[in-house]
Amino acid sequence: MNTFIDRGELVRLDRSRFALPQTDPGIVKAVSEGGTLTCMSALKLAGVAVLDDSIVHVRRPPCRRRGRDWADGVTECGLPPRRQTPPIISTAATQSAPHTYWPDHPLDGIDAALRVACTNHSDEELAVVLDSMLYNRIRTRAELHELLDGHSKRSARLVALANAGSESVLESIVRHRLTSRGVSVRTQIHIPSLGRIDMLVGRSLLLETDGYAFHADRETFREDRRRDRIAVALGYSVIRLSWEHVLGTWSQTVADISSIISTRRHLRRPREHPPARIPAPPITRAC
Numbered sequence: 001m002n003t004f005i006d007r008g009e010l011v012r013l014d015r016s017r018f019a020l021p022q023t024d025p026g027i028v029k030a031v032s033e034g035g036t037l038t039c040m041s042a043l044k045l046a047g048v049a050v051l052d053d054s055i056v057h058v059r060r061p062p063c064r065r066r067g068r069d070w071a072d073g074v075t076e077c078g079l080p081p082r083r084q085t086p087p088i089i090s091t092a093a094t095q096s097a098p099h100t101y102w103p104d105h106p107l108d109g110i111d112a113a114l115r116v117a118c119t120n121h122s123d124e125e126l127a128v129v130l131d132s133m134l135y136n137r138i139r140t141r142a143e144l145h146e147l148l149d150g151h152s153k154r155s156a157r158l159v160a161l162a163n164a165g166s167e168s169v170l171e172s173i174v175r176h177r178l179t180s181r182g183v184s185v186r187t188q189i190h191i192p193s194l195g196r197i198d199m200l201v202g203r204s205l206l207l208e209t210d211g212y213a214f215h216a217d218r219e220t221f222r223e224d225r226r227r228d229r230i231a232v233a234l235g236y237s238v239i240r241l242s243w244e245h246v247l248g249t250w251s252q253t254v255a256d257i258s259s260i261i262s263t264r265r266h267l268r269r270p271r272e273h274p275p276a277r278i279p280a281p282p283i284t285r286a287c
């Protein structure tokens with residue numbers, strides 16, 4: 001075995017387990033820490049969008065916790081209380097076991113990881129996850145309700161509020177923050193002269209979330225400005241939100257949005273009547 005390790009064909013995880021070099025680094029780190037990759041890290045591996053993927057989320061059995069500190073970049077996320085953990089309910093579930101907490105398994109299934117996330121993370125982080133699972137058709141809302149049935153009232157509320165139309169992490173955060181303040185937000189609507197709009201508040205306040213990766217090129221930059229010009233000419237107000245505006249200076253951002261709402265400018269009827277929802281994306285089921 002040492003020969004394979006010396007040649008870089010195997011990586012030693014612990015005294016009895018080894019991994020191929022292409023194994024996900026999060027799994028390697030979790031097992032090296034005596035635990036299982038779970039929560040946001042396991043969800044990310046399953047294709048679910050998460051707010052912050054810079055930390056490795058690990059669960060570890062109680063017997064392995066004593067006397068050990070976590071390595072840098074690792075956080076411990078505990079299991080839900082026993083009464084909130086569902087039993088294995090069918091043969092199919094046993095085979096795929098997406099919601100079973102195997103003690104020495106290197107990676108939690110998507111349902112187990114979601115329940116761990118609901119136990120350890122904030123409403124905002126969960127809103128991002130739940131929106132992504134619905135948008136990408138990874139789970140239906142009914143499946144999420146069933147999966148989290150008995151977990152907590154908070155989980156049930158968040159599933160009810162999740163939005164299958166949120167297309168990006170930034171959009172999910174903005175929608176969650178505004179709806180938490182009682183602002184009604186419609187997502188992914190189509191306006192004939194403008195095309196698809198991220199969010200509409202009232203009749204005429206357009207919110208566009210601009211992740212730099214998708215808006216950095218010259219053509220997109222030019223097209224965004226053209227749409228803004230047309231929108232203003234039609235009577236819309238347009239606010240473009242970057243990561244910095246949402247995660248860095250939100251208090252100033254929400255103050256500007258609130259000033260439009262408090263003067264009821266968002267209720268002005270634009271010249272072109274909005275909005276019809278765009279169709280949902282095609283089904284691509286993960287796990």
Ligand SMILES: [Zn+2]
Nearest residue numbers: 039040057077
């Ligand atoms: Zn976590």
